[in-house]
Each structure stands twice: as structure tokens, then as C-alpha cells.
Amino acid sequence: MLSRRTFLAMAAAGLIGPQKRPVEMVVRSTRPEDLEMPLSGFDDYITPVEHFFVRTHVPVPKVDLAQWRLTVDGDVSTPLTLSMDDLRKMPSGEVVSVLECAGNGRQNYNPPVPGVQWANGAVGNGRWRGVRLADLLRRAGLKSGGMEILFDGADTPPGTMPDFQRTIPLKKALHSATLLAYEMNGEALPAKHGFPLRAVVPGWAGDSWMKWVTSVRVMNEEFKGYWMKSAYLHPGNAVAPGTLVAPEAMRPVTSLRVKNVISFPADGAGVEIGKRILVRGAAWSGDKGPVTAVDVSVDHGRTWGSASLTGKPSQFGWRLWEFPWTPSIEGHHALFARARDASGDVQPLAQEWNPSGYLWNVVARVEVDAGTNPNLASSIDRGSPVAPPSNFRATCLACHDDGLILQQRLTRAQWDRELNKMMQWGARVTPEDRGTLLDYLEKFRP
Numbered sequence: 388m389l390s391r392r393t394f395l396a397m398a399a400a401g402l403i404g405p406q407k408r409p410v411e412m413v414v415r416s417t418r419p420e421d422l423e424m425p426l427s428g429f430d431d432y433i434t435p436v437e438h439f440f441v442r443t444h445v446p447v448p449k450v451d452l453a454q455w456r457l458t459v460d461g462d463v464s465t466p467l468t469l470s471m472d473d474l475r476k477m478p479s480g481e482v483v484s485v486l487e488c489a490g491n492g493r494q495n496y497n498p499p500v501p502g503v504q505w506a507n508g509a510v511g512n513g514r515w516r517g518v519r520l521a522d523l524l525r526r527a528g529l530k531s532g533g534m535e536i537l538f539d540g541a542d543t544p545p546g547t548m549p550d551f552q553r554t555i556p557l558k559k560a561l562h563s564a565t566l567l568a569y570e571m572n573g574e575a576l577p578a579k580h581g582f583p584l585r586a587v588v589p590g591w592a593g594d595s596w597m598k599w600v601t602s603v604r605v606m607n608e609e610f611k612g613y614w615m616k617s618a619y620l621h622p623g624n625a626v627a628p629g630t631l632v633a634p635e636a637m638r639p640v641t642s643l644r645v646k647n648v649i650s651f652p653a654d655g656a657g658v659e660i661g662k663r664i665l666v667r668g669a670a671w672s673g674d675k676g677p678v679t680a681v682d683v684s685v686d687h688g689r690t691w692g693s694a695s696l697t698g699k700p701s702q703f704g705w706r707l708w709e710f711p712w713t714p715s716i717e718g719h720h721a722l723f724a725r726a727r728d729a730s731g732d733v734q735p736l737a738q739e740w741n742p743s744g745y746l747w748n749v750v751a752r753v754e755v756d757a758g759t760n761p762n763l764a765s766s767i768d769r770g771s772p773v774a775p776p777s778n779f780r781a782t783c784l785a786c787h788d789d790g791l792i793l794q795q796r797l798t799r800a801q802w803d804r805e806l807n808k809m810m811q812w813g814a815r816v817t818p819e820d821r822g823t824l825l826d827y828l829e830k831f832r833p
């Protein structure tokens with residue numbers, strides 16, 4: 388949901404009239420489309436396509452399946468060019484796996500960092516079917532020098548933004564669960580999710596799950612493209628909050644970490660004394676999974692009990708969990724839920740900070756008020772809208788809408804760096820405009 392203030396600001400700027408919105412999804416950006424799954428989505432073991440989060444960097448490419456081909460080349464003995472029919476004739480594999488955006492939970496980081504301000508729902512659990520990448524590489528005659536696999540898709544970047552190309556190491560590519568999928572939940576892959584073919588890299592964050600794949604290249608040296616060397620990087624451990632870390636000092640985001648989300652009750656909800664409820668949620672992990680236990684505390688972490696795990700156990704899918712609770716004391720309660728995975732990893736109590744706001748996985752927490760009247764949720768007035776300067780639309784809204792801009796919580800210095808980044812990608816900001824834009828941008832706090 389857009390905050391009231393953001394909504395009013397967008398309405399003031401004439402950017403939203405009555406327009407069609409996908410049912411129930413939280414719209415983080417309409418162009419390109421970034422849609423978040425609402426909390427109710429954590430009740431499903433398999434996330435339906437209509438509830439599956441959408442993350443797009445650029446417009447969705449239109450693919451004509453009759454013309455479409457997949458090439459497999461690089462360090463192989465027989466480069467291949469395959470049609471969808473060719474792929475469908477190969478043996479297929481199926482995997483249930485969580486797909487989570489590396490930036491899921493970014494909205495919780497302080498100090499704030501730029502990027503889509505996801506809450507909890509940039510994640511879903513899908514059933515994916517396609518060819519095993521290992522089978523394809525063997526068919527092409529993988530040579531012994533291969534180090535990584537480079538994916539490219541049919542999408543084209545706006546302005547001078549670098550083409551979205553990413554690699555995964557050979558070892559992950561050869562894992563039997565790693566697929567090039569043409570089906571999601573038993574249907575042909577929808578356009579937003581990569582039609583006709585996407586990489587499925589179970590256990591790893593979404594940035595490795597390349598959509599609209601047209602090319603698979605075996606590299607015998609490290610690929611040094613923008614999206615590997617300057618984006619999707621993590622320092623590997625905590626750095627002082629707010630630090631600028633040089634890209635060379637970071638490494639690519641790979642595996643997800645053990646995590647869970649409390650989907651009920653909602654944060655800030657009212658609950659009724661004496662009435663039993665089922666506290667519930669979903670839990671998952673990455674390469675170190677699956678999740679083996681979820682513990683819940685209803686008393687600020689003083690005591691913990693085991694939740695029951697439901698849904699089906701699988702290597703890479705999520706587990707749903709539930710925990711019965713009858714509130715008996717009037718007042719404020721903090722509920723915690725902490726997942727553990729097969730390697731013994733548990734969620735941390737405090738989140739380490741990183742410059743892009745990736746891999747948020749702190750112990751889940753919601754606060755509720757128990758009383759005799761459960762309608763206690765408070766509403767916060769977020770202040771009045773700020774009108775955009777006249778140069779805003781021409782300068783900033785050519786490649787994306789302003790949802791992407793207005794959801795940020797950045798300082799003037801961070802906005803200054805964003806302007807530099809956008810200019811590298813083709814935005815034209817004149818020195819005279821810069822001050823007015825910065826004055827406007829730094830006022831936003833959704």
C-alpha cells in the first residue's frame with residue numbers, strides 16, 4: 388500500500404487517477420512493475436500466480452514463441468540453438484522452491500538505503516518445472532574449464548542502463564534442482580515471471596533467477612559485468628550502519644538465510660482477551676535448509692514454545708507454521724518467531740546492516756494490544772503532501788513512475804548519489820535543476 392502521504396503527493400502531481408490495480412497486491416511501482424504479496428499470501432503453501440510478487444527492472448519484453456530460441460554456447464564442444472519444442476522434448480524436472488528478492492525487508496533497515504522499499508512480501512513459494520540446467524550443459528558438451536554460467540534475457544534496458552546479465556557458479560548450475568523453467572504452478576510461465584523460460588536457482592535470492600532467458604554461456608573466467616560487480620553485493624558481514632562500502636570489498640549475494648514472517652496477527656492489531664487465536668506464518672532458508680523448527684514467544688522473548696510445522700517438507704520450499712495463543716493479560720504484547728534450519732542456523736535477534744539492504748532475516752516480531760475491544764489499531768497522520776517542482780516529470784519520470792522515487796527514505800547526500808546514478812543511466816539533470824530536485828526529494832519520508 389502506498390502511504391497516505393505518498394498517495395496524496397502522487398495525486399497532487401496528477402500521476403494517479405482512477406486506475407486498475409492488481410487485486411490485493413501491494414504496489415511498490417507501476418512502471419516498471421514491482422508488486423508485493425500481502426501478508427495473507429503467507430497462508431498458502433504454494434503461492435498462486437496472482438499473489439506472487441513481481442520485481443521488474445525494465446519493461447516486460449514481448450516474446451514471440453515461434454521466433455524465440457535459446458542458445459547455449461561458450462566453453463562447450465557443441466553450441467546449441469533450441470526451440471521451446473526442443474526443450475520440452477528433453478526430460479523435465481520439478482522443484483518446489485521459495486523465490487525471494489534479495490531486498491525483501493529493505494524497508495526495515497536503518498539508516499535507510501535506496502531501492503524498492505519492500506516490507507515482507509517480496510517472496511513466494513512456487514512449483515517450477517523445466518529442463519535441468521545440468522542436462523542442457525551436458526548435451527552441449529561442457530568442457531572442463533567452465534567456471535560460471537552467464538544468463539542473458541530478452542529484456543532491453545532503458546537509456547544507458549547496463550543490460551541485465553548475471554552469472555551463477557558452475558557448481559550451483561550443475562545442482563539437480565537448478566532448472567530452466569517453462570512452467571510455474573503447472574501453467575506456462577506468465578510474462579511477468581519470465582515467459583517463456585526463466586532460471587530457477589533454488590535456495591538463492593531472486594537476482595540469480597534470470598527471466599526471459601535467451602542465452603546460456605559457459606564462461607571459463609569470471610564475468611565482470613555491472614550486475615555482478617556493482618550491484619547485488621553484500622559485505623558478507625555487518626559493517627557500521629551507514630558506511631559506504633567499496634564494491635571491491637563485497638561479494639555477490641547468493642544463498643538466502645534462515646527466515647520467517649509472522650502473517651497473523653498483523654503488527655499493531657488488537658486481540659481479544661480469552662479468545663484463542665492461531666499465531667501463524669511461513670519459514671524458509673537457503674542452501675542450508677530446509678527449516679526444521681520455529682519457536683514462538685508471546686512474552687517479549689522470555690519464554691519460547693514450539694510451533695507446529697504444516698505444509699509439505701521439501702528441500703527448498705517454505706514451511707507454514709502455527710502456534711495457538713489465548714491472550715490473558717490486558718495490554719501490550721510483543722510476539723516473536725524464530726526459525727532454525729537443518730544446519731542449525733537460527734535467525735539473529737539484531738539485524739546486521741549492509742549498504743543495499745539485502746537479506747533481512749532478523750527474528751520476526753509483531754506487537755499487539757490485548758483488550759476487551761479488539762479494534763485498537765491506531766492510525767498515524769503522515770502530514771501534508773509536497774508539490775513536485777516543474778522539472779520533475781521531464782527529468783525523472785521518463786523511465787519509471789514516481790512510486791519508485793517517493794517510497795525512498797533517503798538523506799540529501801544519498802539522493803545526490805542517486806542523481807549521479809540516474810545520470811549515468813541517461814537522466815538529464817542540469818546543474819540549475821539539481822538544487823530544486825534535491826530540495827524536493829529530501830522531504831520525502833513515506
Ligand code: HEC
Binds near residue numbers: 445
Ligand atoms: C534513463 C532512464 C531513467 C531516468 C531518466 C531516471 N531513472 Fe531512476 N531508475 C532507472 C532505472 C532503469 C532504475 C532501476 C529500476 C529497477 O531496477 O527497478 C531506476 C531506479 C531508480 C530508483 C530506485 C533506487 C535504485 O537506485 O534502483 C530511484 C530512487 C530513482 N530511480 C530515482 C530517479 C530520479 C530522482 C530521477 C530523476 C533525476 C530518475 N530516477 C530518472 C532509470 C532512470
